[in-house]
Amino acid sequence: MMETISHLSLGFGVALTLKNIALCFAGCLVGTLIGVLPGVGPIATISILLPITFGLDPTGALIMLAGIYYGAQYGGSTTAILVNIPGEATSVVTTLDGHQMAKQGRAGIALGIAAIGSFFAGCVATLIIAALGAPLTKMALLFGPAEYFSLMVMGLCFAVVLARGSILKAFCMIMLGLLFSTVGTDLETGQERLTFGVASLSDGIDFSVLAMGVFGFAEVLRNLENPEARDVVKAKIGRLLPGWEDIKQAAAPVLRGTFVGGILGILPGNGAVLGPFASYTMEKKIARDPSRFGKGAIEGVAGPESANNAGAQTAFIPLLTLGIPPNAVMALMVGAMTIHGIIPGPQVMTRNPELFWGMVASMWIGNLMLLVINLPLVGMWVKLLQVPYRLMFPAILIFCCIGIYSVNNQPLDVAFTALFGLFGYLLIKLGFEPAPMLLGFVLGKLMEEKLRQALIISRGSFYTFIDYQERPISLALLIVAVLVLAIALLPAISKKREEVFTE
Amino acid sequence: MSLNQIERAQGLRIRSTQDFAGGLFMILLAIGAYVFSWELPAGTLRQLGPGMLPKAFAAICGLLGLMLSLSALRYHGEKLAGWSWRGIFFALGGACLFGLTIRGFEFGPIRVPALGLMVAGPLLIFFSGLAADDRKLPELLIFAVAMSAACILLFKYALSLPIPLAPWLLGI
Numbered sequence: 052m053m054e055t056i057s058h059l060s061l062g063f064g065v066a067l068t069l070k071n072i073a074l075c076f077a078g079c080l081v082g083t084l085i086g087v088l089p090g091v092g093p094i095a096t097i098s099i100l101l102p103i104t105f106g107l108d109p110t111g112a113l114i115m116l117a118g119i120y121y122g123a124q125y126g127g128s129t130t131a132i133l134v135n136i137p138g139e140a141t142s143v144v145t146t147l148d149g150h151q152m153a154k155q156g157r158a159g160i161a162l163g164i165a166a167i168g169s170f171f172a173g174c175v176a177t178l179i180i181a182a183l184g185a186p187l188t189k190m191a192l193l194f195g196p197a198e199y200f201s202l203m204v205m206g207l208c209f210a211v212v213l214a215r216g217s218i219l220k221a222f223c224m225i226m227l228g229l230l231f232s233t234v235g236t237d238l239e240t241g242q243e244r245l246t247f248g249v250a251s252l253s254d255g256i257d258f259s260v261l262a263m264g265v266f267g268f269a270e271v272l273r274n275l276e277n278p279e280a281r282d283v284v285k286a287k288i289g290r291l292l293p294g295w296e297d298i299k300q301a302a303a304p305v306l307r308g309t310f311v312g313g314i315l316g317i318l319p320g321n322g323a324v325l326g327p328f329a330s331y332t333m334e335k336k337i338a339r340d341p342s343r344f345g346k347g348a349i350e351g352v353a354g355p356e357s358a359n360n361a362g363a364q365t366a367f368i369p370l371l372t373l374g375i376p377p378n379a380v381m382a383l384m385v386g387a388m389t390i391h392g393i394i395p396g397p398q399v400m401t402r403n404p405e406l407f408w409g410m411v412a413s414m415w416i417g418n419l420m421l422l423v424i425n426l427p428l429v430g431m432w433v434k435l436l437q438v439p440y441r442l443m444f445p446a447i448l449i450f451c452c453i454g455i456y457s458v459n460n461q462p463l464d465v466a467f468t469a470l471f472g473l474f475g476y477l478l479i480k481l482g483f484e485p486a487p488m489l490l491g492f493v494l495g496k497l498m499e500e501k502l503r504q505a506l507i508i509s510r511g512s513f514y515t516f517i518d519y520q521e522r523p524i525s526l527a528l529l530i531v532a533v534l535v536l537a538i539a540l541l542p543a544i545s546k547k548r549e550e551v552f553t554e
Numbered sequence: 555m556s557l558n559q560i561e562r563a564q565g566l567r568i569r570s571t572q573d574f575a576g577g578l579f580m581i582l583l584a585i586g587a588y589v590f591s592w593e594l595p596a597g598t599l600r601q602l603g604p605g606m607l608p609k610a611f612a613a614i615c616g617l618l619g620l621m622l623s624l625s626a627l628r629y630h631g632e633k634l635a636g637w638s639w640r641g642i643f644f645a646l647g648g649a650c651l652f653g654l655t656i657r658g659f660e661f662g663p664i665r666v667p668a669l670g671l672m673v674a675g676p677l678l679i680f681f682s683g684l685a686a687d688d689r690k691l692p693e694l695l696i697f698a699v700a701m702s703a704a705c706i707l708l709f710k711y712a713l714s715l716p717i718p719l720a721p722w723l724l725g726i
Contacts, residue, residue, distance in 0.1 A: 102709070102713075102715070103708070103709075103713055105713070105715060106713045106714055106715060217573075219618065219621060219622050219625065220573075220576065220622065222618055223576070223580050223615065223618045223619065223622065226611055226614050226615045226618060227580070227583070227615060229607075229611045230583075230584075230587055230608065230611040230612060230615055233607050233608040233611060237594075237604035239604070240603070240604050242594060242604045244591060244594055244604055244605070244608055245587060245590050245591055245608060247590070268645065268646065268649065271641075271645055272638070272641045272642060272645060272646075275638060275641040275645065275685055275686065276638045276641060439688070440686065441683065441686035441687075441688055441689055441690075441694075442683075442693075442694075442697050444645070444682070444683075444685075444686070445648075445678070445679040445680075445682045445683045445694075445697070445698070445701070446679070446701055448645060448648060448649060448678060448679070448682050449652075449675055449678055449679055449701060449702070449705055450705075451649070452649055452652045452653070452678060453671070453675075453705060453709050453715075453717065456652075456653070456656060456717065457709070457715045457716075457717060460716065460717075462653040462654070462656050462657050462659065463653065464653075465649055465650070465652055465653030465656075466649075466650050466653045466654075468649065469646040469649040469650050469653075472645075472646055472649070473642060473646060476642065477579070480572075480634070480635065480637065481572060481575055481576035481579055481634075482572045482573065482576055482631075482632055483576060499607050502602070502607075503602050506599065506600070506602060510600065511598070511599050511600025511601065512599075513599065
């Protein structure tokens with residue numbers, strides 16, 4: 052306990068310097084700015100804004116990125132409530148009741164309760180990270196290559212099961228990501244693999260090229276094609292601070308949402324995405340009058356939004372302690388950290404404690420900023436929603452182009468990104484959801500490394516992964532992986548799963 | 555007889571062109587990856603070679619693609635929708651123009667001088683902006699200049715990224 056407090060105070064010492072507060076503020080602000088744009092979810096927002104952190108020191112850059120992430124999350128909820136367009140899967144639920152509230156002239160209260168719920172969830176999640184960080188990192192040291200490999204296999208299985216749409220297609224995307232990760236120079240022999248003799252491919256496909264191509268460019272192409280009918284709420288936003296009645300109604304859902312979301316967020320694989328759904332279903336089940344849901348029930352905004360934010364934040368735990376990103380957004384964070392020369396994993400905490408705890412503390416500050424800054428700025432965000440797409444997408448493109456160029460100062464990278472944009476557009480046309488691909492791509496390299504290490508240690512025997520005497524953790528993780536896949540493929544469950552993800 | 559059984563009795567035909575094409579796409583990619591990693595030694599289980607994982611992943615991709623195509627014969631799903639060539643041409647073309655002009659390039663007889671962000675920026679915005687159905691040229695022109703100026707201020711001066719501005723004019 053004392054340890055946690057001293058860690059947190061170290062973190063706040065780092066995060067509360069004027070420069071880092073300013074960076075956190077800027078991150079939250081631009082994150083919301085881009086995240087509010089309809090059809091631009093957190094993944095796209097972070098990939099678009101990645102370049103603006105390039106010039107900073109690693110700690111500052113990570114603090115800013117964390118700010119961008121919360122900003123993007125919050126911006127997504129704003130769009131969901133005001134325009135009825137979910138930026139990503141996790142804000143789908145918010146559109147159900149949030150937009151209804153907005154239509155009834157209670158948009159301000161919906162936004163307010165979303166922000167307050169998120170802030171509360173963020174506070175709790177920060178504490179959880181601080182409390183679990185040290186013990187989990189110690190546990191990570193027990194993990195050998197075999198356990199790491201099995202953990203990643205389990206994470207990918209979860210990601211398959213929890214992806215939107217067809218399981219088979221999500222599986223395809225993960226494998227494709229893994230396949231892409233093998234491009235480049237082989238780790239041991241130095242042989243070039245699948246590079247087609249292109250020099251810039253010998254280091255592998257650049258992460259930012261893939262991310263911006265598939266999530267920046269391809270999204271633009273997708274949005275250009277279906278000019279979505281924007282149902283911007285005409286009614287007044289109304290007052291932002293919920294009244295006593297509202298708070299009393301929302302308090303319990305916020306607590307439950309935080310709890311559910313926080314726990315699901317820790318799961319490797321995309322656990323965080325389940326939080327809002329679980330919370331919404333739970334609130335609906337508990338409610339005295341379930342028929343109110345879908346017609347502007349405040350519980351239907353408060354619960355899922357808290358779950359969303361709690362999960363979004365506890366998703367950092369596997370990343371910071373084990374170095375394994377649980378979802379596509381965190382995969383993006385890995386890419387960002389690597390660009391700044393930090394390899395995520397248990398060693399971050401011991402080697403750069405001020406970076407680790409500074410980032411944890413800045414998460415809390417970021418949440419606070421969202422509350423104090425973004426709520427008063429809601430009017431501005433509404434204006435932003437009225438910017439026509441014909442001007443928005445060229446702006447997105449130039450941000451992406453400058454960003455990609457700045458990663459390596461390589462003009463050729465821009466052309467590569469355009470190619471990946473085309474590829475991503477093709478995937479979208481074929482009905483594939485590309486987010487799992489990014490996760491597979493980031494985990495692929497790590498998996499190959501760990502697989503080889505494990506096999507060298509075991510002298511080439513695959514038995515090492517299921518050796519219940521020597522490596523019970525690895526066996527357990529693999530069993531969970533198989534169980535999850537098997538359960539998801541059961542007809543009854545897969546039908547239910549479809550319902551959940553289409554609701 | 556339930557509806558499903560009636561459907562099944564009608565024999566195999568493509569019931570979801572999107573899934574079917576998706577499956578074929580995966581198979582093609584897998585074959586491509588397999589062919590291009592042909593030369594790489596796969597090694598043995600004891601000592602994995604550089605070719606083992608690319609080949610293994612490609613094989614799984616191909617298998618999944620096959621399953622997807624086959625499932626499209628049985629289950630109904632989305633139809634394949636048309637492409638928007640205009641978006642691809644203008645938006646991605648704009649990005650390529652940016653890449654070509656930002657630092658210049660030489661390709662055989664074609665030679666483009668390094669024009670820098672001052673030219674490449676407005677060029678990208680204007681060209682890609684043509685992709686929108688509701689484009690308005692004067693507005694787009696003004697926006698191209700204003701947005702580029704904002705980007706120059708942000709990236710070159712506020713964030714001091716080493717990006718050429720206009721080497722032919724300003725020398726930076």
